Amino acid sequence: MEALRIALTKGRLEKNTLSLLEDMGLDCTELREKGRRLILPIPGTNIEVVLAKAADVITYVEHGVCDLGIVGEDTILESGSSLYELTDLGFGRCRFALAVKKGTSFYEGYRAKTVATKYPNIARNYFEGKSLDVSVIKIEGSVELAPLLGLADGIVDIVETGSTLRENGLEVSDVICEISARVVANMASLKLRKAEIESLVEKMEQEVRKRA
Amino acid sequence: MKRFDKITPEGTRDILFRECDAKNMAQSAMEKIFRSHGFRQVTTPGVEFYDVFRGAAGYFRQEAMYKLTDHKGRLLVLRPDSTIPIARMTATKLQNEPLPLRLFYRQEVYRMSPAMSGRSDQISQCGAELIGAGGRRADLEMLLLADRCLAACTVEDVTLELGHIGLFQSLVSALEAAPEQKERLRDYMENKNYGGLDELLSRLPASREAEALRRLPRLFGGAEVFEEAAALCDNPEFCRVLGYLKELYALLEKSGLGSRLMMDFGMVHQAEYYTGILFRAYLKGAGEPVLSGGRYDSLLEDFQIDRPAIGFGANIDLLAAQLLAAGKPENAAPDLLLHALPGYELKAFRCAEEAVARGLCCENSLAESREDAVAFAKARGIPRIRFVGEALEDVEVEG
Numbered sequence: 131m132e133a134l135r136i137a138l139t140k141g142r143l144e145k146n147t148l149s150l151l152e153d154m155g156l157d158c159t160e161l162r163e164k165g166r167r168l169i170l171p172i173p174g175t176n177i178e179v180v181l182a183k184a185a186d187v188i189t190y191v192e193h194g195v196c197d198l199g200i201v202g203e204d205t206i207l208e209s210g211s212s213l214y215e216l217t218d219l220g221f222g223r224c225r226f227a228l229a230v231k232k233g234t235s236f237y238e239g240y241r242a243k244t245v246a247t248k249y250p251n252i253a254r255n256y257f258e259g260k261s262l263d264v265s266v267i268k269i270e271g272s273v274e275l276a277p278l279l280g281l282a283d284g285i286v287d288i289v290e291t292g293s294t295l296r297e298n299g300l301e302v303s304d305v306i307c308e309i310s311a312r313v314v315a316n317m318a319s320l321k322l323r324k325a326e327i328e329s330l331v332e333k334m335e336q337e338v339r340k341r342a
Numbered sequence: 343m344k345r346f347d348k349i350t351p352e353g354t355r356d357i358l359f360r361e362c363d364a365k366n367m368a369q370s371a372m373e374k375i376f377r378s379h380g381f382r383q384v385t386t387p388g389v390e391f392y393d394v395f396r397g398a399a400g401y402f403r404q405e406a407m408y409k410l411t412d413h414k415g416r417l418l419v420l421r422p423d424s425t426i427p428i429a430r431m432t433a434t435k436l437q438n439e440p441l442p443l444r445l446f447y448r449q450e451v452y453r454m455s456p457a458m459s460g461r462s463d464q465i466s467q468c469g470a471e472l473i474g475a476g477g478r479r480a481d482l483e484m485l486l487l488a489d490r491c492l493a494a495c496t497v498e499d500v501t502l503e504l505g506h507i508g509l510f511q512s513l514v515s516a517l518e519a520a521p522e523q524k525e526r527l528r529d530y531m532e533n534k535n536y537g538g539l540d541e542l543l544s545r546l547p548a549s550r551e552a553e554a555l556r557r558l559p560r561l562f563g564g565a566e567v568f569e570e571a572a573a574l575c576d577n578p579e580f581c582r583v584l585g586y587l588k589e590l591y592a593l594l595e596k597s598g599l600g601s602r603l604m605m606d607f608g609m610v611h612q613a614e615y616y617t618g619i620l621f622r623a624y625l626k627g628a629g630e631p632v633l634s635g636g637r638y639d640s641l642l643e644d645f646q647i648d649r650p651a652i653g654f655g656a657n658i659d660l661l662a663a664q665l666l667a668a669g670k671p672e673n674a675a676p677d678l679l680l681h682a683l684p685g686y687e688l689k690a691f692r693c694a695e696e697a698v699a700r701g702l703c704c705e706n707s708l709a710e711s712r713e714d715a716v717a718f719a720k721a722r723g724i725p726r727i728r729f730v731g732e733a734l735e736d737v738e739v740e741g
Contacts, residue, residue: 194629218537
């Protein structure tokens with residue numbers, strides 16, 4: 131039988147995802163000792179795990195080369211792709227926020243404002259929703275730099291504890307939305323492999339409820 | 343200046359040989375079925391006025407349309423869909439035709455995908471519309487027709503999925519919620535975003551309808567989902583639609599679709615466009631539906647005529663890819679290369695005609711010498727050469 135492929139996000143969500151899978155009774159030794167391999171089987175099941183960068187998880191699932199994915203909602207929102215978003219896994223919780231230099235107001239004055247962000251689509255959608263013309267600059271690295279250097283009036287970014295902001299003299303102006311890790315599914319896969327996917331997702335949900 | 347004269351724009355590609363054959367194979371199989379059931383072919387222009395697609399509800403996002411202007415500066419688009427132009431055509435040129443109208447088309451649609459997404463912007467579609475008829479008999483006809491079409495051009499079984507926009511709409515219209523909230527409910531429903539749906543519904547006044555909406559996207563599968571759906575809610579419209587779907591399901595099951603038919607009560611794609619049943623078909627290996635359709639009773643009102651209608655379109659590119667993966671159609675090198683010796687060109691041509699009449703595929707050799715002809719046949723995969731002189735001499739070509 132054809133393997134059920136799950137794409138997992140490397141990095142920030144990886145540890146939590148692995149412990150979730152292990153608590154569900156899946157053998158993740160191959161994943162823990164992956165070396166340089168990118169496609170890893172879970173012994174005793176027909177599941178294959180693919181480790182990928184967050185945005186690529188979405189791409190693989192949307193094209194149907196992976197059936198399921200575990201990825202942060204930030205990436206889903208930014209990509210605007212069409213896939214099924216089945217379950218909130220509860221970990222990887224953080225907020226999308228607009229942050230500005232402490233003591234300043236983003237909305238003050240008549241001058242058109244500029245924001246720096248790694249998430250240009252989310253930033254653009256947010257300000258479009260407020261009928262505001264804001265120019266969005268895409269920055270790849272530490273976006274906190276942009277307002278400090280005078281490139282932007284604010285940043286749109288993920289805020290977990292807020293300590294990076296504080297250390298750089300920034301503060302949250304608006305909370306845009308709360309996000310967390312999600313299970314996504316390819317639209318055709320969910321229909322064609324309903325039983326397998328549902329039983330796996332149900333186990334995940336049980337585990338998530340146990341933790342809560 | 344950099345010239346882009348050797349590449350094609352992103353989202354487009356050249357299609358060669360066997361891939362063309364596979365597309366033709368799928369298209370011809372569908373066309374044959376359409377024609378044999380009284381459907382007539384129509385073709386609409388590749389370029390239409392933007393206004394045609396701007397319609398009351400804006401069915402297509404403007405950023406997904408390829409735009410250009412005519413010589414008067416009016417905005418044009420490359421056709422992003424075939425059903426809307428056919429509605430336009432029906433409302434203008436076919437007003438006095440006897441109803442119902444049975445139409446089919448095979449043409450390209452163009453949709454601008456996000457950059458670097460690996461998607462095609464040019465999609466070959468083949469589909470049918472049944473205009474001027476509502477109700478169960480028309481729905482059944484089109485569902486069976488879609489199934490027959492797919493059976494004729496697929497190698498493995500296709501899963502056909504059926505839903506009805508009325509399930510979602512009956513529940514949502516009973517909710518006390520702002521229009522934006524209802525729109526978000528629809529998005530969550532479409533993406534089966536269980537979390538988002540729960541969160542939004544928990545902020546609305548509790549009702550049986552709200553509870554039913556939470557469950558709705560999870561209700562997909564075989565006949566068992568009917569029971570669960572029936573227990574959800576006693577909203578009269580909801581129950582009526584459910585009863586109707588059950589009736590259709592029973593009929594389709596009887597016609598032999600049983601094992602490849604599934605229901606999805608949470609299906610709501612393009613809700614502004616569709617008004618009744620919705621259906622899609624899935625094929626293993628294709629990450630998106632290979633066919634999609636539904637009933638659109640109010641679309642023609644946008645063009646000032648009132649006609650119920652239902653239709654579907656199949657994605658020929660996906661169907662062709664599936665045929666190719668299964669080794670279909672076979673690679674058809676010619677059976678025979680005819681090489682005329684000097685002075686025997688007309689004779690060679692007559693020989694070719696005779697061979698063609700016997701059903702062979704013959705290619706004419708334009709090589710300068712016998713050796714060149716053999717080398718060409720080898721490279722082209724032609725198994726036999728016939729040298730035409732005073733006598734005919736056949737030579738097998740070693741592979």
